[in-house]
Amino acid sequence: MKNILLPTDFSDNSWNAIQYAIELFKDQKCNFFLLNTYTPTLYNFEFMKLNKGKVGLIETMNETSKNNIQEVKDKIENQFKNPNHTFSKISSFNTLISEIEELQEDYVIDFIVMGAKGATASKEVLFGSNAVHVIKNAKCPVLAVPSGFTFESPQEILFPSDYEVSFSEKRVQQILDIANRYHSRINILNAPYGCGLSKNQENNNQKLENLFKNITHLFHSLNGKNVTEAIANFQLGVRVNLLVMIKNKHSFFENLFFKSNINQVGFHINIPFLVIPYKL
Template sequence: MRHILLPTDFSDNSWNAIKYAIKLFKDQACVFHLLNTYTPVIYNVEYVLGYPAQFGLGDVMRDTSQENLKELVAKITEEFPDNSKHKFETLSRFDTLISGIKEFMNKHTTHVIVMGTKGATGAKEILFGSNTVHVFKEIKCPVLAIPSNFEFENPHEILFPTDLEVSYRDTQLNLLKEIAISHNSRVNAMHVSTGYEFTEAKTNNKLELESIFKNISFLFHEIKSMDVTEAINEFQIKSKINLLVMINNKHSFFENLFFQSKLKQIGFHLTIPFLVIPSDQKKQL
């Protein structure tokens, strides 16, 4: 049984991500864990210690969170009434999002996190809000980010950019393989050339990739020297891509793209779901 964590703040954005997750895994036995983390707008330890009534505010927020989660499950059941393979559990935590997710993962098996995301207001060049980028960076678990207002479509064409710098373990790509198999997807691996010839390690990693996807529709695309973001954007224009997948490994182009100086100028105009798989996942995966 697959365990899927769905952080929610009860916004339209998070509801859209929940619907996507339910549809994506409609044929698999899943437990969906709905997690709401909450903190007072102004939260200060000294204030809490000095004014015990602050704990009353915490109780009110907890009760509101739990009631909203209960209503959310009812809404899901009404919209998706017939799937006996799916179970829903709820958790309300007085915590920050990142800390709440880490605490959940310490106690529960978690195969993937699915969450809504939206760019900063007025900054079209920024693909993701800060919450999503922090989850990518801090959480060692596959994260599937769903853009605002994205209507579900089967991921028939998956784009998998790779620098071939990591040795792919079969278990690392199991989630991608299972999505591809269940939706009859084609995986388009894309390597952007840096102008240097393939090293032996890169050649071996390419062969390993081909072996992992041997029973799946798989194409390998070699792109001549080009900026990675430009290559991804151009590929999307030429092909109807439904899902973008990347491995987040240290010193990779992914890390450079998201966590370094380019964070403010990502350049992605991405309107499709984005699955990020960490290279050092926990053994439960």
């Protein structure tokens, strides 16, 4: 049974991600954790001790969170009657990142699925600050679903790689699981800049070939393009349903996702984005 964490702030965006997760894992036995975290906008422990009235505020926020999570659970059970799925509720006076860290210590969390702001959201172009921080810090795969994206079977998976990651079955198992369930084709995309692959990259390329040997897959190379351009150009010719990357600080992913290119990446991403930690 998979344990899947579903953070929610009760927005349409988070509800959309919940629906996507339920559809994606509809044929698997899963325990979903519905998580809502809450803190006052300004919170200081010493201030709270001196202002007893603020304790009442926290109690009110807790009650509101619990009521809203119950409404989400009821909505799910009315709309999706799936005997494979169970739902647990968590309301926590905590930040989202801290709560996820604590939950990962207490439970084996296999996946986090959360809403993304999408490419049209003002300054938070990629996925919004919460999603970015979760992706950066989570110890398990994180699937971010753009706002308004309606579930579609992941028939075409796009997997950009610079072949700097030493691939193993464990590191690509989530991709294999999805591809096997949905008879997907995996498109491995490399964007070299005018030079050939190093010996190490060739070895990692061959490892991927061996790992995907029982799955329909194609290797693609788009020369003279940076990764964001390559992803965008590829989507012009192929209807991609899922983008997957392995997060490794020593590969292109770190620069691509957390540094100056973040706005460029966000501009092009309009499909669910699965990020797999290098260390699982």
